[in-house]
């Protein structure tokens with residue numbers, strides 16, 4: 062199953078992440094979390110607002126991927 066994670070890493074979606082630090086931002090940005098991907102070791106900033114938006118999209122992509130795997 063690890064190759065699927067690597068495909069998503071290339072698409073800039075990182076599933077297995079570990080939290081490095083949390084910064085309290087000012088204004089509309091809110092809480093900013095700096096996380097590192099366990100698979101590709103990329104460090105990036107995760108905003109809670111963007112996470113809430115991307116979560117349903119990710120689930121749909123995963124479902125499509127699983128369907129494709131069953132067809133192949």
Ligand SMILES: [Zn+2]
Nearest residue numbers: 070075098101
């Ligand atoms: Zn990654």
